[in-house]
Amino acid sequence: MKGCKKVLDDTKAIDIVFLDLRDVNSYLDYFLICTGNSILHCKALAREVHKYFLEKGIKERSRTTTNSPWIVLDYNDIIIHIFTKETREFYQLERLWADAKQIELD
DSSP states (O other): OHHHHHHHHHTTOEEEEEEEOTTTOSSOOEEEEEEESSHHHHHHHHHHHHHHHHHTTOOOSEEOOSSSSEEEEEETTEEEEEEEHHHHHHHOHHHHTTTSEEEOOO
């Protein structure tokens, strides 16, 4: 996941958070949550993440529409949530999954 975080850093994602959900949920492993400056920026972040996983030979299981303030990319073990600032503040996934362990990827 460090490689994915680097892609997001390089594409100027904001406030990247990586959550380990394995101890608090039986069907989800990891969430990677980040923020883009606009819907256009979120689309660019999603495109770069998609390219990164394709290069690793990992296919996307599903994806939400890319014209949304919340883009979800599902790669089986990891689900990536890309939000605009307002949408992230509204849904507060980190608060909903507050029992999950936050992992530092630096």
